Amino acid sequence: MEILNKHGILTLIGIAGSGKTTLAKDLMKCIERTKSFTSSTITKPEEWEERMKSDSHEVILIEDIFGKINLDQQKLEMWSSHLDSMISKTASEKKIILTCRKNVKKETDKECIGIAYDKLFKADLTVNLSDKDYCMSHDEMKSLLTIHSQHNPSRKLSEQDCDKIIHTHYHEIGFPQLATLFFSSTKFKEEGVTFFQKGDITLNKEIRKFDSHENLEFSILSFMSINEDKRRSDSSDGCVSLDIENDMTEFSTFHDRMYTYDVNFVEIQQCLIEMKNTFVRESKPNTFCFQHETVYGTVLKAFGERHPKLFLEMMNGRDVWKYGRPRTLGPGSFSDLEVRFERKFYEQFASKLISFTKGDYGRLVQHRALEDKEFVPFLLDAIEHDVSKITNETMSKRSYDFILSLYNGECDGLMNSCILRLIQGKLFYSVGLNRCLSKILKGENTFNLSISTILANYIPHLGGKSMLHELIMNCSVEFIMECVVSHTDLFTGPRSSMNVEKGILFLCVDRAMKTQEWKPKRLLQHLLNIESSTLLTETDPDGCSPTAYALKTSCFSLLDIFLDHKPDIADDKNFTFSLQRCVKAKNIGLVKKIISGRPKAVDERDNNFRHPLLVAAEENEKEVFGIIWKACHSFVILDELVLDMMESIIKNGWDDNLAEIIEKNKDFKNCRSRREETPLILSAKYKQLTCITVLLEREADIYLTDKNQRSFLHFVDAPDAELLEKVFIFVEKHSGIVFVKDKNGISPLLQAVFSKRRNIAKRLFEIAKSDKERLIQDIRRKDKYDRTMLRETISNGWIDITEDIVDIDPEVVTFENIDMIRYITENAFGQKRKDLIQIFGKCI
Known part of the structure; x- marks a missing residue:
């Protein structure tokens, strides 16, 4: 109602039986009660034209505007010309409600009717009764089932059955109509909950079962379906499908042709009474119509399929395909x-x-x-x-x-x-024509046209997705080569003369990206040897040359070929930060060609301000890094570039590059990264002992710490004993670093013990013995987890280090203030337990 009041127009969309008409009529009554509006239902454009002449305030319902069952092309054409007037009228004195089946709306959308259709059926004017916001809630479904049960006590549903039904998935028929059908027929009721899962199939089956036994029911329903369609087409009375008194003679003839046995008035009347409220309803005495559109559509389709000859004759030339194909043939079926x-x-x-x-x-x-x-x-x-x-x-x-679009080889x-x-008519923009010519180009040539004729007459005139496009995108390299050799002028001429959006080189790039195994190297070299100056200098609508387009699309195989024929790209703005792309592609050959053709590329930074050297370091491309490093014209060591590169260089273990950078600027050895980490700390974190050695040999400050006050020695670890020994030779010269505390008061020695790095802990302990007093402080220090050096060495089973601790600080047992024998028993086993008890026996 909110949409209708605000915009004056509303479209209700849903599957058959979802309640579109009921809801529309309720809305009309509501508007009649609250506003000075009259209401009416129309079915034809002529009636709409009459309403337009009137200035009265009306709410108008147009049911199934584009077709009752499927899209009706005739209705579509009739109503299309009136959509504009609907928009203009709703702004003033008219309110319009349209209903449309979901499948019909979907088919209509494909027709591309125009702007008026798009405005009229836009999302904010449309309500889809299948959407979760508008479909019936579980409570509403339950209420509907309860109402039906009260009116049909013999078919009352249990609470459990109701719950099963409302959680069932529905297909072709909406829940309100399913519920009505279910309670109207004993046969449907016998299906139970399953009926709500496949109600459309059950309905179809029941109707066809009548025909299998040549029942009068099927004859009556089929006659009603023909009459319904005829009356909808010929008059405004769409609610009368069978008037027993007036249609008796016509029906008798129809029935005789279908089943060849006679019937009388009483039999027909009795049969209609039996089908009443299930398949038909009585609109007035002795006058019947279908219970719902769903039944009408099902009957009409069943009639067409089971009696196609009579169906065709009765339809009398009407568009029978809007109801589905009358028969599907299978081998030996008929x-x-x-x-x-x-x-x-x-x-x-x-x-x-x-x-x-x-x-x-x-x-x-x-x-x-x-x-x-x-x-x-x-x-x-x-x-x-x-x-x-x-x-x-x-x-x-x-x-x-x-x-031409129908062509199927016949x-x-x-x-x-x-x-x-x-x-002859030079109608070169035909989709069907392009489709047929595409078949010819692919070798499916059953036409009386040669390849030569097509190339000479078509390619120069076609635009957009032209035959040139079809040729390059679909044919083999060998076939294209044959065409190029025989008609070189058509392929090497400027794009403007061919009236195409993209030249041949651009199309080759597109094809190479679409089909990775397509290898056009010989074809491209042939073309570029003939006319490289013209082909490589033309541009696409974005101003890209073929070479730049290949780079833009990361088509490096073709870029390589183009650069061989046009190596000078110094002034091409599309080649800014091109090196970064080639580095990521790990293509050394292209890196060299771009540096040669555009020397300034080595200093160009990308949109994220990243230098090619930084990208090479991040991608771990050492050889590429070396090439770019040597080609760099100028960059300031220790600027942001080097700080960004530092971590990647150390992480990769490029000690020679690290040494080269330090040689250029000695201050680099003590610079800090964005996380306040020095090269020494980074080298220790990434276990790159060769980098640590390079830095220590160049007198890097080993006392510098990170933001958590940790020195590089807090991180040192590596399995290579020889390299590790070189590092400790430097540490021995500066033994004080062993006692440098982080912000939690943990020294490198304690850190090594707590992180179970035995070799490091043993070596650091040996160095720390030179300052016994500070070593004892470390031995007696507890961390926030109440760990001490002694307890950890016992837990780790490090007998030798434990014995050293006791030798250095015999009073450590008193300091620990625990039952040492019990602690050893709980944390050590076997021979280690005996050895530890023996060690502590001396001082207990």
Whole structure:
């Protein structure tokens, strides 16, 4: 109601039986009560035109505007011209409610009707009753089932059944209609909860079962479906499907043709009473119509499929395909007579369709009949026989396009006529034509046109996704090469003369990116050897040359070829920070070519201010790093670049590059990264002892700490004993570093013990013995977890270090203030336990 009041128009979308009409009529009544509006329901555009002439305030309902069951092309054409007026009128005195089935809306969207349709059916004016915000809640479903149960005590549902039903997934029929059908029939009730899972299938099955036994019910329902469709087309009275008194004679004839046995008035009346409230309802005495659209659609389709000959005759040329194909043939499924009739049906229907178009075959685009692939050859035959229309000068491009779009390897004469007609008329933007020519280029040539004719007459004139596009994107390199050799001028001319959006080199890049195994090297070298100056200097709409386009799309294989023919890219703005891309691609050859063609590339930083050297370091590309390093013209050591590079260089273990940088600027050895880490600390963190050695040999300050006051010695660890010994030689010269505390008061020695690095702890302990007093302080220090050096060495089973601790500080047991024998018993086992007890026996 909020949408209707605000915008004046509302479209209700949903599956069959979801309550669109009921909701629409409730809204109309509500508006009538609260505003000075009258209400009316219309079905035809003429009625809308009448309403437009009136200035009265009205709320108007247009049900199933574009088709009751499927998209009705005739209705679509009729209403399309009135959509603009609906928008203008709703701004003033009219309010409009439209209903549309979900599948019909989906089909209509594909038709591209225009701006008015888009405005009228935009999201904020549409309510989809299948969406979670608008579909029936579980409580509403339960209430509906309860109401039905109260009116049908014999079919009352248990609480458990109700819960199962409301949690069931529904398919083709909405819940309100499913519930009505369920309670209206004993047979449906017998299905139980399963009916709500496949109600559409059960309904279809029940209706077809009537025909299997030649029951009067199926004859009556089929006659009603034909009458319903006829009355909807011919009059405004769409609520009368069968008037027993007035339609008796016509029905008797119909029934006799279907089942060949006589019926009387009483039998018909009795049969209708039995179907009442299940399949039909009584609109007035002795006058019946379908209970719901769902039943009508199901009956009409079943009638068409089971009695196609009678169905076709009764429809009398109406568009039967909007109800689905009357029959699906399978091998050996039908008798010869039925197969012959099927062919006759197709021929008659194809002939009627062609007559309906009046020479404009394009009107059949998107027609439902085209979904039946067996029907298409009959349609093509009908068009081919209509020779006068084919040769008519007034025939539209849309018609030719439509015919060519149907091509399936048959009717070659017709196709050749269409192609030649389009060539003569220079109608070069035909989708159907491009499709056929594409088949020719791929070798599927059943036409009387040679490749030479196509290349000479078409490629110079086509634009957008042209035949040049089709050729490059779909054909083999060998075939393209053959075309290029025979018609070189068509491929090497400037893009402007060919009226195409992209030249051949751009298309080759696109194809190479789309199909990685496509290798056009020989083709490109042939083209570039002939006319590289023209081909490599043309640009696309974004101003990119083919070389820059290859870089932009990361097509490095073709970029390599282009750079061989046009190495000078110094002034090409599209090659800014190109080195970074090639480094990431790990392509050393391209890196060298770009540095050669654009020397300043080595100093260009990308959008994230990253230098090529930094990218090479991050990608661990040592050789590339060396090439760029040597080519760099100028950069200041210790600027932001070097600080950013430092961690990657050390992490990669590039000690020679590290040494080279320090040689250029000795201050680098003590610089700090963004996280306040020195090169020494970083080298220790990444276990790069060679880098530590390089730094120590160049007198890096070993006392510098990070933001947590940790020195490099807090992190040192490596399995290589020889390199480790070199590091400790430097440490011995500065033994004080062993006692440098971090912000938690933990020294490197304690850190090594707590992190179970035995070799490091043993070596540091030996160095720390030179300052016994400070060593004892470390021995007696506890961390925040109440750990001490002694307790950790016992837990780790380090007998030798434990013995050293006791030798250095015999009073440590008293300091620990614990039952040492018990602690050893709980934390050591076997021989280690005996050894430890023996050690502590001396001082206990």
